[in-house]
Amino acid sequence: MNAPGSIAGALAAGKGLRLMTHVVAGYPDPTESERLVATMAAQGADFIELQIPFSDPMADGPTIMMANQAALDAGVSVQDAFDLMGRLSPAVKVPLLFMTYLNVPWRMGVGRFVERARERGAKGIILPDLPFDEDLPEYVERCHALGVDPIFVVSPDTPTDRLARIGKLGRGFIYATLKIGITGGVAGPSEKGLSFLKALRQLVPLPIAAGFGISGPEAIRQVRGLCDIAVVGSQLIREHQRGGVAAVGAFVRSLKEACA
Amino acid sequence: MSLDESHLKNRHFGAYGGRYVPEMLIPALDELERVYEDARRDPAFWAELKDLQENFTGRPTPLYFAENLTRELGGAKIYLKMEGLLHTGAHKINNCLGQILLTKRMGKKRIVAETGAGQHGLASATVAARFGMACTVFMGEVDVRRQYPNVFAMRSLGAEVVEVKEGTKTLKDAVNAALKFWIENLGSTHYLLGSALGPFPFPLIVRDFQSIIGRETREQILGREGRLPDVMVACVGGGSNSMGFFHALLGEKSIRMVGVEAGGRGDGPGEHAARFTGKPSVGIVQGYKSFFLQDDEGQLLPTHSISAGLDYAGVGPEVAHLQESGRIEFHRASDDETLGAWKRLARSEGIFPAMESSHAVAFALREAPRLGRDKILIVNLSGRGDKDLFITARATDRERWLAFLKSEVEDPR
Numbered sequence: 001m002n003a004p005g006s007i008a009g010a011l012a013a014g015k016g017l018r019l020m021t022h023v024v025a026g027y028p029d030p031t032e033s034e035r036l037v038a039t040m041a042a043q044g045a046d047f048i049e050l051q052i053p054f055s056d057p058m059a060d061g062p063t064i065m066m067a068n069q070a071a072l073d074a075g076v077s078v079q080d081a082f083d084l085m086g087r088l089s090p091a092v093k094v095p096l097l098f099m100t101y102l103n104v105p106w107r108m109g110v111g112r113f114v115e116r117a118r119e120r121g122a123k124g125i126i127l128p129d130l131p132f133d134e135d136l137p138e139y140v141e142r143c144h145a146l147g148v149d150p151i152f153v154v155s156p157d158t159p160t161d162r163l164a165r166i167g168k169l170g171r172g173f174i175y176a177t178l179k180i181g182i183t184g185g186v187a188g189p190s191e192k193g194l195s196f197l198k199a200l201r202q203l204v205p206l207p208i209a210a211g212f213g214i215s216g217p218e219a220i221r222q223v224r225g226l227c228d229i230a231v232v233g234s235q236l237i238r239e240h241q242r243g244g245v246a247a248v249g250a251f252v253r254s255l256k257e258a259c260a
Numbered sequence: 261m262s263l264d265e266s267h268l269k270n271r272h273f274g275a276y277g278g279r280y281v282p283e284m285l286i287p288a289l290d291e292l293e294r295v296y297e298d299a300r301r302d303p304a305f306w307a308e309l310k311d312l313q314e315n316f317t318g319r320p321t322p323l324y325f326a327e328n329l330t331r332e333l334g335g336a337k338i339y340l341k342m343e344g345l346l347h348t349g350a351h352k353i354n355n356c357l358g359q360i361l362l363t364k365r366m367g368k369k370r371i372v373a374e375t376g377a378g379q380h381g382l383a384s385a386t387v388a389a390r391f392g393m394a395c396t397v398f399m400g401e402v403d404v405r406r407q408y409p410n411v412f413a414m415r416s417l418g419a420e421v422v423e424v425k426e427g428t429k430t431l432k433d434a435v436n437a438a439l440k441f442w443i444e445n446l447g448s449t450h451y452l453l454g455s456a457l458g459p460f461p462f463p464l465i466v467r468d469f470q471s472i473i474g475r476e477t478r479e480q481i482l483g484r485e486g487r488l489p490d491v492m493v494a495c496v497g498g499g500s501n502s503m504g505f506f507h508a509l510l511g512e513k514s515i516r517m518v519g520v521e522a523g524g525r526g527d528g529p530g531e532h533a534a535r536f537t538g539k540p541s542v543g544i545v546q547g548y549k550s551f552f553l554q555d556d557e558g559q560l561l562p563t564h565s566i567s568a569g570l571d572y573a574g575v576g577p578e579v580a581h582l583q584e585s586g587r588i589e590f591h592r593a594s595d596d597e598t599l600g601a602w603k604r605l606a607r608s609e610g611i612f613p614a615m616e617s618s619h620a621v622a623f624a625l626r627e628a629p630r631l632g633r634d635k636i637l638i639v640n641l642s643g644r645g646d647k648d649l650f651i652t653a654r655a656t657d658r659e660r661w662l663a664f665l666k667s668e669v670e671d672p673r
Contacts, residue, residue: 054558054559055427055559055560056427056432056436056545056546056560058281058282058436058439058440058546058547059282059443061440065426066426069426069427072559077557078557078558079557101545102280102544103543103544103545103552103554103558104557104558106543106544106558107541107543107554107556107557107558108557108558128282128283129280129281129282129544129547130280131279131280131281131283131286132283134278134279134280135270135272135278152283153282153283153284154283155282155283155284157284157287157446158283158284158286158287159287162283162286166283177284180284180443180444180446180447181284181443181444182440182443182444
């Protein structure tokens with residue numbers, strides 16, 4: 001059975017394409033990021049990634065990188081991000097996930113990081129710079145033991161034997177990038193990205209989230225039917241810069257409508 | 261190679277190294293590993309490299325007996341391994357020649373590189389010009405200012421130099437930018453990483469291509485003195501010159517190996533780049549596990565050094581392993597001491613060391629008088645000092661230098 005509030009539970013409870021949005025914890029400031037999460041949930045986001053700011057975010061393009069740096073410059077700590085998770089997870093009705101880079105959990109102690117994430121209500125963890133076969137088995141073991149889903153990121157160039165192994169270790173869903181690149185693209189999904197999603201369905205038993213280059217309703221319509229969750233990140237920060245929380249809310253609503 | 265590599269397992273050097281990168285980089289790292297293993301077994305590869313080393317960059321470099329300095333200090337005999345005499349002015353070209361041949365074998369037409377002092381960027385731009393490839397170099401905004409001669413040289417060679425304005429605007433941020441550029445252009449581009457760090461196999465490849473320094477040193481000192489040295493000294497930023505210098509001689513237990521870190525201007529966070537002699541802590545950043553200057557939550561700390569090439573928060577994984585095992589001991593030299601060493605070597609021997617290498621010279625100046633006259637100490641002079649004009653002139657001849665710059669700007673010519 002799916003645990004209450006779990007990622008699998010949320011996926012089983014409905015149908016059609018779901019939406020995952022992204023917030024950098026503490027950006028543009030702690031109060032505003034809290035308001036952003038609440039607004040996204042209210043306007044139809046089905047899952048929300050809360051990114052713990054890191055000084056050297058390797059997979060992030062200029063937009064999210066800037067937000068990481070701004071949050072750190074403003075003094076946002078890892079502890080602050082955990083506090084934010086702790087306040088938000090009981091308040092919003094959708095599963096929240098932590099996303100960050102490996103050095104943050106490594107420094108805290110990977111096992112302790114997973115435990116504390118679970119205590120604060122995180123349902124999954126995304127660490128884009130930890131390949132599943134690197135020398136850190138403790139991470140997946142603790143995630144499995146504690147029921148926090150380890151979400152692995154794969155790309156169109158990931159060999160099928162690796163996909164098969166990742167499919168066994170992952171829980172919740174697998175995060176497929178539509179391109180080989182960093183976050184923040186606006187080009188929309190390429191043919192290669194779309195055919196990757198089709199192939200992935202046959203190779204991995206997990207639900208599929210697709211991201212990297214989904215910046216609006218049109219791109220969402222393109223991936224509809226090929227995956228279970230569409231992920232939008234950088235564009236939300238650009239919307240916020242343009243028109244604040246209200247603009248983000250309206251944008252999330254338009255994304256959600258495109259999912260249907 | 262008959263050297264002991266038993267510490268290298270699962271892409272880690274002892275407990276350090278690995279390849280902690282986004283999954284999308286794994287196929288490119290696998291390809292590089294494959295192509296390198298292939299090249300390593302191919303005598304034609306090494307023959308082509310040797311020809312370039314001898315006829316393009318000027319190997320072997322001399323092992324120079326610093327007679328005046330030795331006499332003045334009254335202790336150990338001081339030798340200098342003159343890597344700064346290489347084409348482009350530093351050891352960095354050793355690795356670039358090797359990696360550009362690998363790039364060719366992979367069928368790629370473009371390279372991207374990071375640079376701090378500009379020596380690796382310059383060497384990358386040089387081999388790109390020589391092999392007809394496109395070259396993009398990322399360099400922190402702070403470093404562009406202080407190493408401008410190299411920026412000009414890179415651009416003159418046809419490279420695109422991109423100023424990195426994020427983070428600390430130094431080497432670490434240039435590495436981030438280069439990694440991202442690589443991720444975005446994997447099919448066409450090789451990341452010509454310049455130091456013995458980053459995800460595996462880079463630390464191995466860079467070390468191997470640099471290990472010519474130590475192999476020559478061994479042969480040369482045996483020829484000159486009939487025996488191995490007692491002490492070997494190298495500056496350590498990421499670790500490419502030190503690993504290259506030490507590697508072939510690591511098994512010679514009688515040799516004391518010394519790494520010199522950037523002591524900067526103080527002990528506080530952001531005032532130095534001393535990963536080992538400061539408050540060492542293990543992290544996993546920029547694709548590898550090693551020692552990093554970081555805070556309690558794992559954020560990398562800003563660094564400072566008078567030398568752009570040592571101004572880096574991490575250190576190569578094999579260096580980390582050798583430090584932990586006690587094989588390499590670490591010391592530091594401050595900015596002021598380094599400038600003094602730079603001036604001293606110029607006056608005593610007629611040689612300008614690069615700011616980076618001046619850190620190693622500073623240690624030698626301290627240590628040689630404490631050693632007996634029967635001892636031999638070799639410093640790896642990893643680079644020459646031409647590039648440091650904007651640092652050294654400002655620091656040691658400020659008024660005339662600024663007056664000159666002003667007149668240059670105002671010259672109506």
